[in-house]
Amino acid sequence: MAEKLEQIAVGQALAMARKRFEDVLPGIKHMRDGLTRFEDWSRGKGIGPQAGRVKAG
Secondary structure, three states, rough: HHHHHHHHHHHHHHHHHHHHHHHHHHOOHHHHHHHOOHHHHHHHOOOHHHHHHHHHO
């Protein structure tokens, strides 16, 4: 039971830390996605907003 309570407490602390991080750096997820998927997007093979534009020609 102590382990479960600790996991709950740590999970809550991590969630709060993530929220603070995202509040301070809005849009950081989109920046990360762009950097990690740039190669696919540059070749027209990515997913997301550009996929619709590629299909439309």
